[in-house]
Amino acid sequence: MANQEDQFKKVISHAKEYGYVFQSSEIYDGLSAVYDYAQNGAELKKNIREYWWKAMVQMNDNIVGIDTAIFMHPTVWKASGHVDAFNDPLIDNKDSKKRYRADVLVEDYTAKIEAKIDKEVAKAAKRFGDSFDKDQFLATNQRVVDYQEKINTILKRLGKSLENEDLVDVRNLIDELDIVCPISGSKNWTDVKQFNLMFGTKLGASADSAMDLYLRPETAQGIFVNFLNVQKTGRMKIPFGIAQVGKAFRNEIVARQFIFRQREFEQMEMQFFIQPGTQQEWYEKWKENRMKWHLSLGLGQENYRFHDHEKLAHYADAAADIEFKFPFGFKELEGIHSRTNFDLSQHEKFSGKKLQYFDNDLKESYVPYVVETSIGLDRMFLAVFSNSLEEEELENGTTRTVLKLPAVLAPTKAAVFPLVKKDGLPELAHEIINELKWEFNVFYDEKDAVGKRYRRQDANGTPFCITVDHQSLEDKTVTIRHRDTMEQERVAISDLKTMINKAVAMKEWLMKI
């Protein structure tokens, strides 16, 4: 655990030191759970956004993208159920005065049991060596089976009591499991209460006529209320999807995990409109599609897993998370939800407008069903960033810090160095930059020894370093160094563009999906 915490601390300090993420309003001691993306962070975030957008919108001729307002008519949130049901169960510890999400306390408890399972697996893997079969071990080792059963029983009960809004039972569960406050160590808990996560604000200048508004807690509703507009103007035929990326706001109760859980964050959502009755098939398809998108980035298959929801949201008939192994364990990165026709039917009811589709094949009108994919851009950022940060032991006994970002997402694709600051080398380096900058973000650095400049770019995540030396003046070749292998090769300046492109172009990566 301590190791995990250390690793997470390293991630946070590296993000700051290398201009990826700053705390919001830092000079005023910051604002809790709000963050700013710095010069490199903004580029990484933009690249993730673009990679998602291209995979969803550009590569699918039946998916279009929109960009709707953050403010929406307040009735939207009544119709969607957010006014009544967008709550988290909170609980306070009377001794530390700290507030927690009751469900998270229980989930953290089960995560500890899971850590025990991992330990057993690691021990057995060591013992059995090459002949170790993890699946068989998980299924047959009695201790592990008991642990897993305990986890399942707890989560099932939690899911059930949350679904039935039985907050007394959630509290009982916390008591029965002897869960203590991590700060005070005491079990002196209050009752569990519901807390609405939406931020309220007002529209209009005068107090009397002002209208109560909410900052949207999800981008999906902007898609639902525009469903017919898009369908008609885009002449879309079911099945089709509408995608959007945008800010969402939630007054999170507990927000202590850096950019994982923020009060202002960005979502990348896609609502896929389908014939009623086909939801199971599309739900499976989108689970598979989205997992392929993740795996194409090469962060390691072992770092992902599906988690099927026990507790379904008020709108869903099936739901799963894609969980990622963050520095603090497996947590939700993306949700895939079969939302039935709940949202569109509710908007029909509340607006009095028909939101139906005439299906030419079936010769009938219906309210479409929806399968949604919803991923947090900031969480994806954290997944990519934390997974890429490595402290690497080198053969000569030293270590290097390297940010092995997928090259397609790296903020800067290449850094160009003149070996020395004279003899026309800086001029040639600038010439190279002037050529490459039409295609990629490139960076010039002439300070310090080349080895030091390499290290800075390693820590920054730059996939290529190009060094211009005296030979370059004669034969128009340079040394290109690869971030991950540290290998160097001599290449013609005229080949640089093609070579870098092969490694970083979105097309090359999208083709892997």
Ligand code: ATP
């Ligand atoms: P959690 O259980 O972690 O609170 P959720 O189930 O409420 O998440 P959804 O409503 O399904 O999340 O939202 C879809 C996605 O939006 C999540 O998978 C996550 O990536 C992202 N997301 C949700 N809340 C936050 C937040 N506070 N900060 C950053 N990203 C978030």
